[in-house]
Amino acid sequence: xxxxxxxxxxxxxxxxxxxxxxxxxxxxxxxxxxxxxxxxxxxxxxxxxxxxxxxxxxxxxxxxxxxxxxxxxxxxxxxxxxxxxxxxxxxxxxxxxxxxxxxxxxxxxxxxxxxxxxxxxxxxxxxxxxxxxxxxxxxxxxxxxxxxxxxxxxxxxxxxxxxxxxxxxxxxxxxxxxxxxxxxxxxxxxxxxxxxxxxxxxxxxxxxxxxxxxxxxxxxxxxxxxxxxxxxxxxxxxxxxxxxxxxxxxxxxxxxxxxxxxxxxxxxxxxxxxxxxxxxxxxxxxxxxxxxxxxxxxxxxxxxxxxxxxxxxxxxxxxxxxxxxxxxxxxxxxxxxxxxxxxxxxxxxxxxxxxxxxxxxxxxxxxxxxxxxxxxxxxxxxxxxxxxxxxxxxxxxxxxxxxxxxxxxxxxxxxxxxxxxxxxxxxxxxxxxxxxxxxxxxxxxxxxxxxxxxxxxxxxxxxxxxxxxxxxxxxxxxxxxxxxxxxxxxxxxxxxxxxxxxxxxxxxxxxxxxxxxxxxxxxxxxxxxxxxxxxxxxxxxxxxxxxxxxxxxxxxxxxxxxxxxxxxxxxxxxxxxxxxxxxxxxxxxxxxxxxxxxxxxxxxxxxxxxxxxxxxxxxxxxxxxxxxxxxxxxxxxxxxxxxxxxxxxxxxx
Amino acid sequence: xxxxxxxxxxxxxxxxxxxxxxxxxxxxxxxxxxxxxxxxxxxxxxxxxxxxxxxxxxxxxxxxxxxxxxxxxxxxxxxxxxxxxxxxxxxxxxxxxxxxxxxxxxxxxxxxxxxxxxxxxxxxxxxxxxxxxxxxxxxxxxxxxxxxxxxxxxxxxxxxxxxxxxxxxxxxxxxxxxxxxxxxxxxxxxxxxx
Numbered sequence: 001x002x003x004x005x006x007x008x009x010x011x012x013x014x015x016x017x018x019x020x021x022x023x024x025x026x027x028x029x030x031x032x033x034x035x036x037x038x039x040x041x042x043x044x045x046x047x048x049x050x051x052x053x054x055x056x057x058x059x060x061x062x063x064x065x066x067x068x069x070x071x072x073x074x075x076x077x078x079x080x081x082x083x084x085x086x087x088x089x090x091x092x093x094x095x096x097x098x099x100x101x102x103x104x105x106x107x108x109x110x111x112x113x114x115x116x117x118x119x120x121x122x123x124x125x126x127x128x129x130x131x132x133x134x135x136x137x138x139x140x141x142x143x144x145x146x147x148x149x150x151x152x153x154x155x156x157x158x159x160x161x162x163x164x165x166x167x168x169x170x171x172x173x174x175x176x177x178x179x180x181x182x183x184x185x186x187x188x189x190x191x192x193x194x195x196x197x198x199x200x201x202x203x204x205x206x207x208x209x210x211x212x213x214x215x216x217x218x219x220x221x222x223x224x225x226x227x228x229x230x231x232x233x234x235x236x237x238x239x240x241x242x243x244x245x246x247x248x249x250x251x252x253x254x255x256x257x258x259x260x261x262x263x264x265x266x267x268x269x270x271x272x273x274x275x276x277x278x279x280x281x282x283x284x285x286x287x288x289x290x291x292x293x294x295x296x297x298x299x300x301x302x303x304x305x306x307x308x309x310x311x312x313x314x315x316x317x318x319x320x321x322x323x324x325x326x327x328x329x330x331x332x333x334x335x336x337x338x339x340x341x342x343x344x345x346x347x348x349x350x351x352x353x354x355x356x357x358x359x360x361x362x363x364x365x366x367x368x369x370x371x372x373x374x375x376x377x378x379x380x381x382x383x384x385x386x387x388x389x390x391x392x393x394x395x396x397x398x399x400x401x402x403x404x405x406x407x408x409x410x411x412x413x414x415x416x417x418x419x420x421x422x423x424x425x426x427x428x429x430x431x432x433x434x435x436x437x438x439x440x441x442x443x444x445x446x447x448x449x450x451x452x453x454x455x456x457x458x459x460x461x462x463x464x465x466x467x468x469x470x471x472x473x474x475x476x477x478x479x480x481x482x483x484x485x486x487x488x489x490x491x492x493x494x495x496x497x498x499x500x501x502x503x504x505x506x507x508x509x510x511x512x513x514x515x516x517x518x519x520x521x522x523x524x525x526x527x528x529x530x531x532x533x534x535x536x537x538x539x540x541x542x543x544x545x546x547x548x549x550x551x552x553x554x555x556x557x558x559x560x561x562x563x564x565x566x567x568x569x570x571x572x573x574x575x576x577x578x579x580x581x582x583x584x585x586x587x588x589x590x591x592x593x594x595x596x597x598x599x600x601x602x603x604x605x606x607x608x609x610x611x612x613x614x615x616x617x618x619x620x621x622x623x624x625x626x627x628x629x630x631x632x633x634x635x636x637x638x639x640x641x642x643x644x645x646x647x648x649x650x651x652x653x
Numbered sequence: 654x655x656x657x658x659x660x661x662x663x664x665x666x667x668x669x670x671x672x673x674x675x676x677x678x679x680x681x682x683x684x685x686x687x688x689x690x691x692x693x694x695x696x697x698x699x700x701x702x703x704x705x706x707x708x709x710x711x712x713x714x715x716x717x718x719x720x721x722x723x724x725x726x727x728x729x730x731x732x733x734x735x736x737x738x739x740x741x742x743x744x745x746x747x748x749x750x751x752x753x754x755x756x757x758x759x760x761x762x763x764x765x766x767x768x769x770x771x772x773x774x775x776x777x778x779x780x781x782x783x784x785x786x787x788x789x790x791x792x793x794x795x796x797x798x799x800x801x802x803x804x805x806x807x808x809x810x811x812x813x814x815x816x817x818x819x820x821x822x823x824x825x826x827x828x829x830x831x832x833x834x835x836x837x838x839x840x841x842x843x844x845x846x847x
Contacts, residue, residue, distance in 0.1 A: 520705075553713060554791075578713075579706035581689070627717070628791055 038491040041482060044071040049512070052444050052505045054457065055114040055128050056478070059499025062109045064130055064141060069444070069455055069505055070480055072494030080139045080148050081109035081132045085595030089148075092597055093571070093606035094526075097302035101135050101153050102289040110134045112161060113228075113502040117170040117206070121233040121449035125510035127211050129164040129173050136160030138173055138204055140211050144516045147295075152213045155290035155310055156183045156200045162229040164204070165447075168237045172216065172271060175202040176226035176242050183220070184288065193251040197223035200312070201242060203271055213292070217278045217311045219269065219322065222375035223249055225258070226267070228333045233449055234340030236358040238272035241343050245330040247374070258330065259349055263382065265324040265374070266334055266345050268361060277318045283311035298525040300603060316376050323365060324374055325356050326382040333399035333440070337408065337423055338449050342387055344408060346397040353397050353410060355426065357387035388426040394419045398439055399502075401446030403453030403483055409446075411438040411458065418458055418481065420488060432488040434479055436462040443483070444505030452507060456481040456488070459500040466493060476500055517581040519602030526604035528573035533557045538649040545570045545647075551585040551599060552577045553626040555651065556619070559634030563647035566611055566640060572597070572619075575604040586622025589636065596622045611638040654752040658839040662757055665831035666745025668824060672697055672738050677821030678775070679703065680801055682711065683813040693723070697734040697821065700725040714812075718799055719790025720782055730774060737767065745832070754839060761832050764825065776803050 044050050050068030058065055062082030066075045083090030083099065090099045090107060099105055109132035116123035127149075128141045136154035141147065154160050159178030166173045177199035182188055188196045198220055205216040224244040232239040247264045250257030277283065292305045315322050325343075328350040335344045343356040363369075364384035371381045394412025397419075402408050407429070410419045416437050420430040440459045444452040458479040467475060475495035482489040521531050530536050530548045536557045539546045545568050550557045556574075564570055574587045576599035588596040589609055597605040611617065621632035639645045654662075676694035681703065683690055691711055692703025700723055702708035712722045725731055741763065748756035783800025786793075792810075799809050806815040 518706075580687075580710050631791075 036489075038482075038489065042070040042072065042480065042492045044068065044073070049508060051508060052452070052455065053508055053511050054442065054444070054503055054505040055116070056459070056496055056503040057111045057114050057130060057499075057501040058497045059112070059476075059501050060110050061498030062111050062132065063497065064111060064114055064128070065497045065500075066146065067478075067494075067496075068508075069457070070491065072478065072480060072492050074497075076146055077497055078141055078146055078148065080130055080141065081111050081137065081151070083107045083595075086598070088595045088597050088605060088607075091595035091607075093608060094299075094301045094604075097304045098148060098151055098293045098295075100291050100293055100304040101137070102155070102291060103135060106135050108134075109137065111139075111498075111501075113164065114504050115164050115166050115173065115502075116504050116506055117211070118166055118448060119169055121168045121237075123445055123448055123504070123506045123510070124170075125506055125514070127170075127206075128504070129166065131160050131163035131175065133159055133161050133178070136163075136175065136177075138164040138175060138213065140206075140213060142211070143511050144514050146515075150211065150213055150292070150294040152204060152215070152292045153290040154202050154204075154215070155288040155307075156218060156286070156312070157202065159225075162201075162226045162242050165229045165231055165240070166206070167231040167240065167271065168233050168449075170206050170208070172203040172205055172231075172240075173213070174229050174231065174240055174242075175204060176200070176221075176229055178225050178227055180223035180225065184286070190251050193223060194249050197249075197251075199223055199226050199244075201226065201240075201267070201269060203274065212294070215290070215307075215310050217274060217283050217313055219274060219313045219315065219318075221267065221315070221322070222377065224265070225254075227331070230334050230336045230343075230447060231271075232336055232340050232343075232358065233338070236336065236340040236343075238270055239358070240269045240271055241334045241336065242267040242269065243327070243331040243334045243345060245332075245348075261329070263326040263328050264330055265379070266327045266331060266343065266356065267377075268323045268325055268343075270321050273321050274313055274318065277313055277321065278311055282317050283313045285309050286312050298523070300519070300524070300526055320365070322377055323361075324377050324379045325361065325385050326371065326379060327354055327356075328352070332397075335400040335402075335408075335447060337402050338404050338451060340449075342423055344400045344410075346399055346410060348396055348398065348413075350397070353390035353393045353400070353421075355387045355390065355423075356385045360387060361385045388424075390419075390421050390426045390428065392428055393421065394431065399441055401441055401443040401456070402451050403443060403446070403456075404451035405453055409441060409443065409456055409483070409488075411441045413437050413439065413461075418456070418488065420483075430486070430488055432481060432490065434458045434460055435466050435477075435493070436460055436464060438479075440500070440502040442503040442505055444507070447504075452505070454482070454484050455505070456483045457503060457505070459496070459503060461499065463495070467495060478503070517601075518579050519600060521575075521577060521579060521602045524575070524602055524604060526573075526575070528571075528606060529575045529604040530573075531575070531577070533577070533651075536649075538563075538647055540647055543568050547572045547649075549574045549587075550577050551575070551587065551621065551632070553583070554621075554628035554632045556587075556621070556632065556634050557651050558649035559651050560637075561635070561647075561649045562637040562639075563645050564611060564636055564638050565643055566614060566638060568611060570609040570611065570636070572607045572609060573604055574599055574606075576601055578602070583625060584623045585625050585632070587619065588622050589619035590617045598623060611636070614638050614640055654754055654757070654835070654839045655842050658835040658842075659749045659752050661831055661835040661838065662760075663746055663749035665828045665835070666742050666749065668828050668831070669738055669742045669745070671824050672821045673735070675820035675824065676701075677819055677825075678816070679819040680814060680816045683815070684811050686811075694819065696731075697738055698731050700728070700731070715799075717790065717792045718810075719787030719793070720799060721785060721787075723782070728778070730778075741767075745828075754836065757832055757836055761829060761836075764829050764832075768825075772803065779803065 052069035054067040079089035117127040136157040140150040158181040161178035162176035164173035180197040180199040200218045225246040246258035327345040331345040333346045369384040394415040396414030400410045438458040480492040578601040678695040681692040801814040
């Protein structure tokens with residue numbers, strides 16, 4: 001009995017041991033990912049540079065962040081759609097107008113997809129575009145200054161999600177309506193969705209020299225949810241492709257009601273033909289209202305331009321301009337391979353990844369292989385356009401990018417992995433887990449004709465246990481994966497700002513040499529700029545007081561001001577006279593109900609201050625500028641409204 | 654003097670025209686916060702920054718130690734030097750025209766005198782800038798002066814200042830060498846004749 005017990009116990013003990021061993025083994029496997037030579041591959045020695053600039057959308061922060069790859073170091077957060085008190089973006093008098101819309105001043109938005117400008121289908125490092133989803137807009141960021149230069153509102157739209165993907169030479173950036181709405185807006189019952197709701201696909205022309213954007217035309221499309229887009233390239237360069245879900249046209253509980261149909265669509269739009277129809281006068285001029293805000297290069301001041309009409313094409317008048325490609329099931333991303341032949345549609349609820357063929361699509365159009373129509377838009381036969389289906393691609397495929405070596409990489413949100421598969425044979429050749437739930441992925445140049453097939457960055461929505469916890473709200477993250485070999489290798493995890501929807505990377509050598517170091521003071525045409533200390537002054541015009549101030553290491557001029565009265569509107573126009581790279585100054589005054597000012601060398605920025613009670617108030621430099629930064633301060637004396645103290649100012653010299 | 658030597662002297666004189674187009678001296682400053690460097694170019698008629706805004710930046714830095722602003726307009730030498738160079742060009746051409754060996758010798762001696770005077774003057778300016786400091790300067794270090802070196806490198810606080818003759822001076826050097834060469838050629842020819 002005793003012996004038996006012992007034997008039983010022994011077996012149990014052995015079992016326990018084995019279990020523990022397996023457990024430890026598994027732990028080890030998890031630990032191994034990201035070690036080995038990974039540290040060496042991501043190590044960028046102090047004082048040396050990263051290979052790639054990676055521009056990541058800040059998601060619900062509304063901004064665009066700039067990272068270095070492979071180090072994963074954050075360099076800058078460029079304010080785009082949200083106010084940023086750090087940089088006075090949307091606070092300073094100069095930048096407020098950037099956030100004007102037909103709905104008024106909007107301090108926030110949800111930024112999704114950065115898209116680099118392209119020349120011949122390859123990122124050229126001039127600009128990067130990014131869309132806002134909530135109040136439909138597209139921004140253009142200049143990659144010399146790393147600042148937002150222009151924001152254009154998209155009228156007749158709601159939920160500008162499928163945007164701002166560019167054509168091969170950035171002739172256009174596109175915008176499409178994720179939320180169909182009555183266009184033009186009207187007061188109707190939501191239950192009349194099918195009769196009253198529609199979408200638009202907009203083509204925003206980009207001036208090839210200045211980058212200036214204007215809405216060339218919109219295409220009125222049936223009321224579905226137009227989700228994502230990509231323009232063709234090479235042979236398919238004249239086309240742009242848009243996924244759409246909700247072919248059920250549901251308007252409530254979409255998670256169930258828009259997931260019924262086996263297939264939704266990829267809309268293929270021949271923009272070259274659309275351009276021709278516009279030229280032929282087929283577009284109707286429709287009255288609307290939308291803003292275009294842009295920075296005047298000479299003054300650095302944002303201006304708002306109101307536009308009151310837009311040209312709209314109706315597909316019924318424009319045969320051959322748009323087709324629907326049936327696509328399983330509720331497709332999300334649509335990605336065109338570097339050759340321009342394959343159009344990969346990532347069906348969120350599909351068990352396969354359908355890949356359409358551009359050449360088959362053209363044949364099917366020519367041979368009229370249609371499967372009926374949707375609101376007058378011809379639906380091509382699935383069998384006639386499909387090139388192949390990737391079987392077993394993971395659950396919840398969302399986005400695909402390419403390495404330029406014949407492989408495609410798809411994120412699977414539900415199964416938390418990246419799946420590598422071969423174009424042409426459609427076989428899955430490798431897969432790697434991500435932590436956790438990747439949305440987009442980014443291979444520098446991965447949606448262009450020439451991907452830089454060395455790194456892949458998975459953009460994860462969930463991090464759970466990957467980092468030190470920070471309460472209920474955790475960071476989202478990027479994971480750097482080496483794709484230079486046959487097998488994908490995890491190199492690095494790093495947190496991101498906001499939610500990193502999409503990201504795009506470009507070789508540093510294409511951007512770095514062009515960087516703006518200073519604004520030349522002699523080129524500063526700001527109306528309130530002062531270029532010499534001796535020209536600094538204070539002027540009163542009724543209740544408005546204009547302070548023409550300069551900052552220079554390590555003093556303001558003037559630094560003592562008297563004669564300000566309660567109830568005045570005091571405009572501090574501060575010019576940073578420095579002309580050395582990396583010598584910004586800041587400006588803040590006690591009680592100002594706005595942000596600080598941050599002034600780059602040669603720049604003029606304005607803050608309005610409303611002194612509310614008498615006293616003497618200090619102002620100071622907020623950016624540690626020099627050894628005597630702490631001394632960079634001054635005072636403003638505020639007297640009663642009826643005081644007869646004269647305006648005086650100076651530095652005591 | 655023989656024709657060949659006279660041509661060399663004329664050429665040497667005309668070469669001096671180039672001095673108007675290149676700085677004669679260069680002072681460069683190196684500091685940790687200025688990895689790209691800061692520099693001053695001294696020309697016969699002006700003082701400029703080596704790169705955009707360097708002069709203003711150097712003046713900006715110098716105000717911490719109370720050094721006077723370098724304002725080219727207030728330096729009289731910059732107004733005199735072009736005249737001196739023109740005079741030297743004309744003198745050289747005249748010597749060549751006359752074919753006078755003596756005049757060439759005088760010309761070379763004048764160069765030497767000017768060079769010594771120039772260096773002494775330059776030293777005085779540097780001494781003055783380095784020592785005549787505003788007593789209200791923020792940074793005062795007892796016993797410290799900030800005179801840049803006449804030639805070579807010196808560390809002044811966090812800044813390493815390097816002073817070297819630049820293209821204009823090299824050209825003057827070549828002119829002198831050519832003049833000496835002309836004298837030598839001439840004497841060789843005379844020897845042959847004799």
